[in-house]
Amino acid sequence: MPVRFPSRKAVRARIVHAFAAILVAMLGTQTAFAQPKGDLVVATSVLSQHFDSTTLVSTADYLVGSMLYDGLINLGPKGMVPGLAESWVISPDGKQIDFKLRKGVTFHNGDPFSAEDVKFTFEKILAPDNTHSYRRGFVDSLERVDVVDPQHARFVLKQPWPAFFTTARYALTYILPKAYFEKVGSKGFQDNPVGTGPFSFDSMKAGEWVKVAANTNYWGTPPKVKTATLRLVAEPFTRYAMMERGEADIAAGLTGALLEKARANPKLKIVVSSFSGTSGILFNKKLFPEADDRRVRLAIAHAINREAISEKILGGVCRPASSIFTPGTFGYLDGLSLIPYDPGKAKELLKEAGIKPGHKITFTLHTQAFAALPGSPQVLEAIAGNLEAVGFVVERQSVDTDAWMSMMRGGKQPGVFYSPSGTPDDGGELINTWFVSTAAWTAKSIQVPEYDRIFKAQQQTGDLDARKKLLNDFARLERKNLEMVPLLWCDTPFVVAARVKKWEPALASGYYMNLGELELAE
């Protein structure tokens, strides 16, 4: 019998099969170890490269911070979750919190994490020359941090601090490595920051980008992407074009027409961080004393067409607000109804209050888009138009963000003005910003003793449920008083490429992107 050699075709087929088998085997191993893969590019409109979390300047610091570091508590898509603290016990009088810390956690440079680092971080904020933007809130409540043992840190408080657990700006204080920081100093740390977070620092170019790499030793679920680069791209159209060309995987800060364009593009999808902003209309009663009459404030609430603004101008990124607290705010009271758009009713109420058509009011127009209220220039112009439609003569004051901030901080607000918050996570903090009699943001126009009482009471209760009830009481009362007219609740939209699978940004913030959980398709 002649020896039959396999045909060329058959040989080729066998080789192909062998390779396929090897490939399958390799793939199998890869799935088993789930190595991080892919380089994620985020085109962002704001970037901060300030890495020392204890001297936090702006909320944009959290963008990179949330990747490099962990707080005792972290922020996830559903809200706050235990971070470096596994659990905690609050003393009966509320003046002591014992944190049990996670074991076996190391910083990116290999140093073990311990209670010393927690003490170092928080006490650095308490130092008199510290420049943390929210330092005041820490100093008001925190006396010192005691190291009970390496796995056990104790907060000794001046007064109960329930807001610590519900307010990102406190809870998410990123823990710094004491030994490393003391060795390299603040400039050295700025050049090469080290944390415990899901990503470690890779490289950066000042004013351009920051690149981070997956921390495969992360104590939680390690990141699924190999690297992530946050690129500052100032021009919105360029950010959009990068998405369409596939040069970026996520683009932040797109609103208006470009967001609509992205929505219409089948290659792109939109993911939102819900309830990252709230806003309302306030009154400077020194310039507009008639606003002391509740009917006038209610008339203005009826005059503003929130539905049209959210649909036509904001493309659904914001929705009409029924209260200043959002559904994502701790202390939110469910079941409040919207104040409907009803110009007829508004005119009637104004007439009752003795305000004649042609009454002059001053009103701010903010000429720059503001994160907490996207499209603010157009939104505010629409509101001015709504106010004119019910008979006011509106004298518009156009200001940019800097002038607007000075106006708000200097008590120079016009008769009617808008006020947004980009951190509406805690009702108590919102009361502190707007409703207590000493609040700087209201031109001291809100003087309701009951609000001061509720604020104090919720600040001093250690019990979360009791605190929630107090905040609910406030929401109910404020609905009756209507000192501040609720305007819009806003989300932060991200335009996302199709190859991004499974990504949920953190709740109520455009700055905690939660990239550690993001996965890229092949």
Add this chain to the structure above:
Amino acid sequence: MSLRFVVGRLLQALLTILLLSVIVFGLARLSGDPINLMAPMEASPEDIATIRASFGLDKPLPVQYWYFIRNAAEGDFGRSIKWDRSAAGMLIERFPATIILSITSMLFGLLLALPVGIWSAVKRDTWFDNVGKIVALAGQSMPTFWFGILLILFFSLYIPLFPTSGYGIDIHLVLPTVTLGAFVAASIMRVTRSAMLDALEADYVRTARSKGVPEWRVILVHALKNAAIPILTITALQAATILRGAVVTETVFSWPGIGKIAIDAVYGRDFPLVQASVMFMGVVFLTINLLVDMAYVLLDPRITYLRK
């Protein structure tokens, strides 16, 4: 060109820089306050005051100015408030990107403007001249940022030839170069055409032609050499314009140069960085002017500046 001329010019330049320092220092501070913009809305007034003091912004203005000048003389422009880096260091790091883009844009602009300008003058009032005029008009009147966005739309998205943005000494350069080049080409084209028209009507051109000099030689040697001064002047002015155009172009294309960081610094009222970048651009601008003045003398012996 005498030594006196050079020294005099240098002293003038120094005085200009000093004046510029006062203006940039004053204007930056007139426009607002960086901490006001950066700190979160809910930051307390005390905390804002502490941050402001940490940057020395609580000191009286003359004191701040004195610190600024004293340190600037040593090359220290302070730390960028927003980026927490040495301002001078940031500019040095970014200078190459801006220089590369400026050179390619200028080359592109000249390669487009000179032939078209010369040929338009030669073929005066023909269709070529008219098309040239329209191109120049378009180039002059189109805002740079808009033209840049159009280029991205057409040549990155509709016809995906070039990347939308980013840095690289490769195809990344094409769209920003065309944007910025078109911006400078328009003026050079117009000036070249009119200078050439004047030159072509001059007596020496008629003489050259009547001597039987070939036409290409008449145009490129006799006429062009005499039209060179206005062309050089406008080209030098455009070199400064490029710095201005770069501010916008770099922002649109996310090109990591000095212009991009300067505009960012202005928006953020980042005083040290604004001061450093304006001073830096001022020095570059003055240097170009100085070189051009010297080049005049070399190009045209009739110009001497200082007669003994």
